[in-house]
Amino acid sequence: xxxxxxxxxxxxxxxxxxxxxxxxxxxxxxxxxxxxxxxxxxxxxxxxxxxxxxxxxxxxxxxxxxxxxxxxxxxxxxxxxxxxxxxxxxxxxxxxxxxxxxxxxxxxxxxxxxxxxxxxxxxxxxxxxxxxxxxxxxxxxxxxxxxxxxxxxxxxxxxxxxxxxxxxxxxxxxxxxxxxxxxxxxxxxxxxxxxxxxxxxxxxxxxxxxxxxxxxxxxxxxxxxxxxxxxxxxxxxxxxxxxxxxxxxxxxxxxxxxxxxxxxxxxxxxxxxxxxxxxxxxxxxxxxxxxxxxxxxxxxxxxxxxxxxxxxxxxxxxxxxxxxxxxxxxxxxxxxxxxxxxxxxxxxxxxxxxxxxxxxxxxxxxxxxxxxxxxxxxxxxxxxxxxxxxxxxxxxxxxxxxxxxxxxxxxxxxxxxxxxxxxxxxxxxxxxxxxxxxxxxxxxxxxxxxxxxxxxxxxxxxxxxxxxxxxxxxxxxxxxxxxxxxxxxxxxxxxxxxxxxxxxxxxxxxxxxxxxxxxxxxxxxx
Numbered sequence: 001x002x003x004x005x006x007x008x009x010x011x012x013x014x015x016x017x018x019x020x021x022x023x024x025x026x027x028x029x030x031x032x033x034x035x036x037x038x039x040x041x042x043x044x045x046x047x048x049x050x051x052x053x054x055x056x057x058x059x060x061x062x063x064x065x066x067x068x069x070x071x072x073x074x075x076x077x078x079x080x081x082x083x084x085x086x087x088x089x090x091x092x093x094x095x096x097x098x099x100x101x102x103x104x105x106x107x108x109x110x111x112x113x114x115x116x117x118x119x120x121x122x123x124x125x126x127x128x129x130x131x132x133x134x135x136x137x138x139x140x141x142x143x144x145x146x147x148x149x150x151x152x153x154x155x156x157x158x159x160x161x162x163x164x165x166x167x168x169x170x171x172x173x174x175x176x177x178x179x180x181x182x183x184x185x186x187x188x189x190x191x192x193x194x195x196x197x198x199x200x201x202x203x204x205x206x207x208x209x210x211x212x213x214x215x216x217x218x219x220x221x222x223x224x225x226x227x228x229x230x231x232x233x234x235x236x237x238x239x240x241x242x243x244x245x246x247x248x249x250x251x252x253x254x255x256x257x258x259x260x261x262x263x264x265x266x267x268x269x270x271x272x273x274x275x276x277x278x279x280x281x282x283x284x285x286x287x288x289x290x291x292x293x294x295x296x297x298x299x300x301x302x303x304x305x306x307x308x309x310x311x312x313x314x315x316x317x318x319x320x321x322x323x324x325x326x327x328x329x330x331x332x333x334x335x336x337x338x339x340x341x342x343x344x345x346x347x348x349x350x351x352x353x354x355x356x357x358x359x360x361x362x363x364x365x366x367x368x369x370x371x372x373x374x375x376x377x378x379x380x381x382x383x384x385x386x387x388x389x390x391x392x393x394x395x396x397x398x399x400x401x402x403x404x405x406x407x408x409x410x411x412x413x414x415x416x417x418x419x420x421x422x423x424x425x426x427x428x429x430x431x432x433x434x435x436x437x438x439x440x441x442x443x444x445x446x447x448x449x450x451x452x453x454x455x456x457x458x459x460x461x462x463x464x465x466x467x468x469x470x471x472x473x474x475x476x477x478x479x480x481x482x483x484x485x486x487x488x489x490x491x492x493x494x495x496x497x498x499x500x501x502x503x504x505x506x507x508x509x510x511x512x513x514x515x516x517x518x519x520x521x522x523x524x525x526x
Contacts, residue, residue, distance in 0.1 A: 001230050002206070003221035004190045004434070006168035007132040013186065017211045026093040028185075028209050029060070033067030035207035036126070036159060036183045037075065043181060044124050044155055048076035053122040053154070055145055056098075056108065057129040057163075058085035063094030064159050065128025066101055066108070073106055080122075081108040084129060084141055113144035119152035127177045128159040132167035132189055137174025150178050158182040161189060162200045169399045170197030178202070186211045190223050193434050195398050195421065222406075223424070223432045231474050232508045236274060236461040247276030248460030251325035252453065253318070253347065254332040255282040256340075257308025260289040262333025262359070262449045265494050267297045269453030270329075272501040273472070275460050279325075281318060283310050309335035312342035319350065327354045329456035331361025332449040341368045348373040354459050355379065358452040362386045376413035379465050381452055383419045406430040417455065417469040419448060425473060427466035435470065437477025441484050446494030451476045454501075479504040 005013070017023045041047055054069040056062035062083070069081045081101060090098050101108060111117060119125050127149055129142055138146050146163055149156050156179045161167040164176025170191040181203040184192060188206050191197040236247065250270050255263030260282065267280040267290075280297050282290050283304035291299045300321065302314035322328070328351050334340055341364040348355075348370060357365065357374070358381040365371055366389040374380070380390070384401060388394045391408070395401035398420075405416045405426045417425045423435040454472035459465060479500035484492055 001433075002188055002225040002227065003218045004193055004223040004225060005187045005217075005221060006190055008168070009217050009220060010132055010167075010187060010189065012217050013211050013214060016214055016217075021212055023210065025060075026096055028211065029063055029067050029093050029097065031209035032064050032159075032185050032207075033071050035185070035209060036064070036068050036157065037071045039181070039183045039205050039207070040072070040124060040126075040157060041075075047072055050123045051078040051080075051121065052124045052126060053080050053082065053119050054126040055082045055084060055111070055129055055149070057142070058089040058094070059131060059133075060092075060094055061128050061131030061159055062090070063092075063097045064131075065126060066094065066097035068126055068128065068159065069106065070097065070100055070104065073104065079106065081106060082111045082117075082145075083108040084111045084145055111141050111145055113141045117148060119148050119154060122152065122154045124157060125149050125152060125154045126157050126159060127163050127179065129163040131160050134163070135166050135168075135173075138164050138176075139174075143175060146175050146177050150175075155180045156202075158201065160184050161191060162197075165191050165197040165200050167191040167197075170194030171397070171399065172196050172200065176200045181205060183207060185209045188225060193223070193225060193422070193436070198422075222430065223434050225434050225436055226470060226474055228508050231471050234463065234467055234471055235505075235508075236458070236463065238274070244276035247274055248326045248457070248462065249277045249324055250275050250279070250456055250460040251318075251321050251328045251353075252278060252280045252332075252456065253310070253328065253330040254280065254334060254449070255286050255290065256310070256333055256335040257283065257285055257304075259333030259335065260286040261446060263290050264293045264297075265446045265449040265498065266329060266332050266453035266456070268294055269450040269498050269501070270457030270460070271296055272498050273454045273457035273461075273475070275457035278457075279321060281310075281314075281321070283308055305337045305339045307335060307337045309337040309340040310343050312339045312346065314343055315346040315350065318347075322351050322353060325353050325460070326462075327356070327456050327460035329356040329358070329452050331358035332452055334360035334364065336360055336363055336367065340364060341370075344368075345370055345373065348375070354465065356381065356452055356456040356459060358382075358448060359386070362390060366390050366392070371412075374412065374414065377415070377465050379415045379417060379455055379459065379469050381417045381419060381448070381455065381469075383448065387416075387418060402426075402432060405432070415465045415469050417451075417473060419451070423473045423477075425466060425470040433466075433470040435473040435477055437474055438480050439477075439484055439489050441489035441492030442477070442480050442497070444493055447476075447480075447497060450494050450497050475501065475504050478507060482507065
């Protein structure tokens, strides 16, 4: 699991390395520069054939840029360096690297915005204007430089974080550099993986620069990024002597007239995740459709309302099945009839088993003010609109929604799998696991029903609620990624995700057996 740090947390690691361990800052700067140049060579070709513009600011990020320019020059690249800001503002390690450029007769040029500098002639442009501490929108010559980088046809490489992106929150208060890839040092930063900042970072390369880790700082991370090995280590074992009873009993309560697909998708997704037995409880009117869908799914017909939704009286039929179930999923395709709301209220009061609540289950909880009845440990899987309805207010952006999710999980001891791009799973202590897999093809009918079935399936197999949520999200996205390799994002439907689940599981095992030493296995990384 890769912790994602804020700028303050990264600053604490830097200070520990320099002030307490005694590693000179200029050594770390040299390590960082070497890693960036290596990444440029790996992704853009032999430096001897590259023309590169390096744009350096007045701080340590600019110092990184000056060291990068020197190393590129010594490797044979044709390099121009632009200084944004006054030479007199340079201090410390940044000034030392600036002076080294002049000693090599590689004289930095001032950025002359009035004469309309363009960067079209370069193969690569390096953004080293501002580092992880910047939170304001670029202005003046810096804004002009950002626009020039975005308008050029070169490969744009951001050093640590694209200029204009808040490294702690991902917020973009004005214009920002649209990087092709970002090389970040030692640890990934929150703003590189949170929207909208992640859309500016491009592909993310995390490189070590010899900063010692501090467990106390890493433990304070509010977000983390799982890798294949984390998921593989948590998948339920499959003993040779096992029978279907080893792998959990799941009850799925879903569907209504015209929405039988939600129940079918959730049930089949749970089976594809290894769940031993799945019962799908639906209104009587759609039971034949669900029963005919897959022979492996057991079905329960329930009394229905005039609208074809589950009636409140259905609770009497379901009570014996609560005892049978190891976990219960409720919500996909339920509809929002008031009588169905009373049924959901009864389930919350009487189920007594681990719950996953999605879709109309969440809408009914919001409409009937049932949140206080949701048991501790329950997994809620809202998209942003459903989450806002649960809260009774609108969250202005991703960070506001993240803070609200942390408050909700902490106050009520719930797990919230907040669906979106990216999906983030929050546990009661407040850690948000950011899912790095998936693609826009998942913005299609039924993909949420598939995720609900997967989460509930892992919950029935004995995974802890928070683990079940993020492991399912990871595999859900991986399956979508594999499916779109053949059919593309636009053609992806929810059933394709289920069909690709076996390949998603197999891909984890294949990665585990490989010798790939890449520093980051995030699905967005290079």
